[in-house]
Ligand SMILES: *[C@@H]1O[C@H](CO)[C@@H](O)[C@H](O)[C@H]1NC(C)=O
Ligand SMILES: *[C@@H]1O[C@H](CO)[C@@H](O)[C@H](O)[C@H]1NC(C)=O
């Protein structure tokens with residue numbers, strides 16, 4: 625009974641949340657999403673401090689959504705502005721649209737579009753990926 629419950633809970637967690645492994649995300653950003661390699665340590669830092677690598681993370685109070693904590697102010701929630709998406713579009717397990725939005729924010733404001741950057745991710749973050757094999 626307890627065993628079955630454990631399995632059930634495990635299945636539910638797997639079904640409803642995707643937590644990225646740090647190096648897997650770094651590799652996906654480079655090879656799948658074509659993020660420039662020199663930016664990757666900082667994106668890893670932002671995802672780590674922002675969402676703890678959880679694609680479903682949502683912070684309604686501060687207004688930051690998804691793996692990369694896309695700011696609601698300007699960028700989501702109003703389809704006529706920013707990334708043309710609802711904030712809920714950025715809290716599913718599919719990160720292609722998150723990355724597209726992140727690229728747009730970066731083009732507009734650089735890493736300065738993220739408070740997390742100023743708080744935690746300024747400077748060299750190379751150590752965050754030094755053990756990853758690309
Ligand atoms: C955030 O707001 C949405 C929409 O109102 C709601 O569905 C969701 O449960 C809220 N999430 C949290 C963590 O409070
Ligand atoms: C969306 O943005 C437009 C343009 O800034 C504004 O006129 C409209 O009221 C906003 N809608 C919502 C639901 O916030």
Ligand SMILES: *[C@@H]1O[C@H](CO)[C@@H](O)[C@H](O)[C@H]1NC(C)=O
Pocket residue numbers: 707708709710712713721
């Ligand atoms: C956002 O999510 C809605 C509902 O799932 C979907 O219809 C829409 O196409 C999505 N928008 C983007 C930009 O992905």
